[in-house]
Amino acid sequence: MRLHSYFRSSASYRVRIALRLKGLEYEYCPVHLVKKEHLVAQFRALNPDALVPVLQLDDDHTLTQSLAICEYLDETIPEPPLLPADAWGRSRVRSLALSIACEIHPLNNLRVLRYLTDEVGASEEVKNRWYRHWVESGLLAFEAQLGQNLPAGRFCYGDAPTLADICLVPQIFNALRFQCDLKPLPRIMEIYETCMALEAFQLAAPGAQPDAA
Amino acid sequence: MRLHSYFRSSASYRVRIALRLKGLEYEYCPVHLVKKEHLVAQFRALNPDALVPVLQLDDDHTLTQSLAICEYLDETIPEPPLLPADAWGRSRVRSLALSIACEIHPLNNLRVLRYLTDEVGASEEVKNRWYRHWVESGLLAFEAQLGQNLPAGRFCYGDAPTLADICLVPQIFNALRFQCDLKPLPRIMEIYETCMALEAFQLAAPGAQPDAA
Numbered sequence: 512m513r514l515h516s517y518f519r520s521s522a523s524y525r526v527r528i529a530l531r532l533k534g535l536e537y538e539y540c541p542v543h544l545v546k547k548e549h550l551v552a553q554f555r556a557l558n559p560d561a562l563v564p565v566l567q568l569d570d571d572h573t574l575t576q577s578l579a580i581c582e583y584l585d586e587t588i589p590e591p592p593l594l595p596a597d598a599w600g601r602s603r604v605r606s607l608a609l610s611i612a613c614e615i616h617p618l619n620n621l622r623v624l625r626y627l628t629d630e631v632g633a634s635e636e637v638k639n640r641w642y643r644h645w646v647e648s649g650l651l652a653f654e655a656q657l658g659q660n661l662p663a664g665r666f667c668y669g670d671a672p673t674l675a676d677i678c679l680v681p682q683i684f685n686a687l688r689f690q691c692d693l694k695p696l697p698r699i700m701e702i703y704e705t706c707m708a709l710e711a712f713q714l715a716a717p718g719a720q721p722d723a724a
Numbered sequence: 725m726r727l728h729s730y731f732r733s734s735a736s737y738r739v740r741i742a743l744r745l746k747g748l749e750y751e752y753c754p755v756h757l758v759k760k761e762h763l764v765a766q767f768r769a770l771n772p773d774a775l776v777p778v779l780q781l782d783d784d785h786t787l788t789q790s791l792a793i794c795e796y797l798d799e800t801i802p803e804p805p806l807l808p809a810d811a812w813g814r815s816r817v818r819s820l821a822l823s824i825a826c827e828i829h830p831l832n833n834l835r836v837l838r839y840l841t842d843e844v845g846a847s848e849e850v851k852n853r854w855y856r857h858w859v860e861s862g863l864l865a866f867e868a869q870l871g872q873n874l875p876a877g878r879f880c881y882g883d884a885p886t887l888a889d890i891c892l893v894p895q896i897f898n899a900l901r902f903q904c905d906l907k908p909l910p911r912i913m914e915i916y917e918t919c920m921a922l923e924a925f926q927l928a929a930p931g932a933q934p935d936a937a
Contacts, residue, residue, distance in 0.1 A: 559868030560823055572812055572873070576826070579818035586811040598799040599785055605792035610773055612822075613789070617830035631846055631854065641844065655772030660785070 512537040515557065515565040517544045518720035521616055522577040523564040524681035527715035529581040532672060533588045537566075541722035544621055578612055581674055593674045604668050607656060607675035611682050615649035619685070639689065646691045650682070654696050665705045672706060680706050684717065725750040728770065728778040730757045731933035734829055735790040736777040737894035740928035742794040745885060746801045750779075754935035757834055791825055794887055806887045817881050820869060820888035824895050828862035832898070852902065859904045863895070867909050878918045885919060893919050897930065 514530065514537045516523035530537055542548045542563050549561045558565045558575050566574040566583075574580045585593040594601045617623070619642050627633045627641060661668055667675035683703045686693060693700055706712045717723060727743065727750045729736035743750055755761045755776050762774045771778045771788050779787040779796075787793045798806040807814045830836070832855050840846045840854060874881055880888035896916045899906060906913055919925045930936060 559872060560827065560865045562827070568812075574812075574815050574819065575869075576819040576822040578826075579815045579822055582818055583811055583815035586814065598796055599781075599787075601799065602787050602792045602796035605795055606787065606789035609789040609792055609825075612826055613791075613830050614773065614775070617826050618836065623831065626854070626857065627844070630857070631840070631844060631850055633844055637844055641839070644839065644843070652773045656788075659772060 512569060513540050513567040514538070515540045515542050515554070515563055515567070516720070516722075517542050517549075517563050518717040518723045520544065520563050521681035521685060522562070522612075524684070524715060524717060525577040525677045526564045526566060526580050527720075528672075528677045528680065528712055529584050529593060529674075531711035531714050532591060532593065532677075533584055535584070535588070539721050540567075541720075543722065578608060578674070578678075581677060585674075591671065593672075593677065595668060595673070600662075600668065603661060604673045604675045607653065607667055608678040610653055610656065611649070611678040614652070615645055615682060618645040642689050643691050646682070646686050646689065650686065650691075650693070650696055650699060653679070654699050657698050657702075666702055672709070672711075676702065676706050679703065680712055725782060726753050726780040727751070728753045728755050728767070728776055728780070729933070729935075730755050730762075730776050731930040731936045733757065733776050734894035734898055735775070735825075737897070737928060737930060738790040738890045739777045739779060739793050740933075741885075741890045741893065741925055742797050742806060742887075744924035744927050745804060745806065745890075746797055748797070748801070752934050753780075754933075756935065791821060791887070791891075794890060798887075804884065806885075806890065808881060808886070813875075813881065816874060817886045817888045820866065820880055821886075821891040823866055823869065824862070824891040827865070828858055828895060831858040855902050856904050859895070859899050859902065863899065863904075863906070863909055863912060866892070867912050870911050870915075879915055885922070885924075889915065889919050892916065893925055 514526060516539060542554060548554060549563060555561050557573060560575060564577055566580045574583055581593060594604055624638055627638050657667060664670040666672050667679060680703060713719065727739060729752060755767060761767060762776060768774050770786060773788060777790055779793045787796055794806060807817055837851055840851050870880060877883040879885050880892060893916060926932065
């Protein structure tokens with residue numbers, strides 16, 4: 512298996528956590544987003560979306576979109592599970608994951624920030640405010656979701672990491688990098704610490720990747 | 725079952741299609757986004773994300789995030805399936821769905837467009853260019869994905885509608901509304917027409933909702 516990844520990409524980070532939680536070995540293929548290596552023809556042939564991560568299976572079939580890759584890993588290698596066993600629980604965990612993947616992260620992608628400065632003409636200050644606005648308001652909503660009808664536990668949902676934690680940790684990594692205000696998020700930060708104590712999360716972290724700057 | 729929905733919300737539209745494909749009856753609860761009814765305390769108690777759709781089950785449990793709701797419906801009411809039977813196919817369909825739900829739609833939400841004009845100071849023209857940029861570039865990538873290793877058929881994946889079509893149709897509805905250039909998307913537009921010939925898609929369309937303006 513080959514993972515096309517960029518060390519700082521949140522979406523790549525999610526898949527790296529899932530691969531580690533499942534105990535899978537893989538070849539790491541760096542794609543340097545700042546050097547625009549994702550825009551070259553060779554990479555576009557692999558993924559017309561021109562996005563990382565891409566997981567290339569041993570039969571050369573490719574998978575794209577981090578959450579779709581995680582679901583594939585969970586369906587083909589069921590242990591340890593990344594989703595609860597019951598339909599309602601599964602939907603709740605997916606909803607937490609999607610509330611990061613659809614409501615926070617897409618607004619703060621490198622290409623979106625670039626468009627904001629280069630095409631809309633936003634200053635560095637306006638861009639950074641934009642970044643923090645979506646992260647802080649999105650994480651506040653996430654913190655509120657955690658307080659709503661979910662089983663108690665050390666992770667987002669119960670006592671084992673799920674797809675929700677897989678999405679949360681890379682988002683917090685970014686939030687720390689951009690100095691977002693995390694004080695109103697005690698539950699989230701507790702979960703973050705719990706996750707970061709696990710080897711799977713440590714091995715998947717940006718700083719531990721071969722292409723780390 | 726009660727669906728909290730806004731007629732023009734793409735995410736609500738997705739769930740309406742899924743409910744209709746599954747042949748489910750539901751009570752329609754309108755939430756007027758332009759009048760900011762999603763920001764009142766009563767709605768936030770239902771969903772701290774302050775987003776539609778919300779599906780309230782008969783036992784009062786709630787489900788949020790359109791794709792998580794669709795997955796729940798597919799797990800609890802398996803026929804007709806919204807995903808292929810095999811893990812690779814399921815991942816491919818989820819990837820198509822996510823490439824709309826994560827790469828296009830989040831950038832063109834009402835609240836994002838509002839922030840762009842009110843906080844970043846973008847003009848109407850810059851805002852509309854922003855809108856079309858993400859829709860047009862995102863749909864071009866989607867068209868390319870459709871040409872890549874997918875089984876032929878009248879829909880995005882084979883000969884029956886899946887989660888991919890459920891995401892595609894509302895996005896095209898919006899693209900038409902904002903006069904995006906759809907000429908470079910022959911395969912997508914063929915699929916759109918095929919979907920719109922089905923009663924489930926017609927009944928779910930914005931114009932057919934009780935709160936249609």
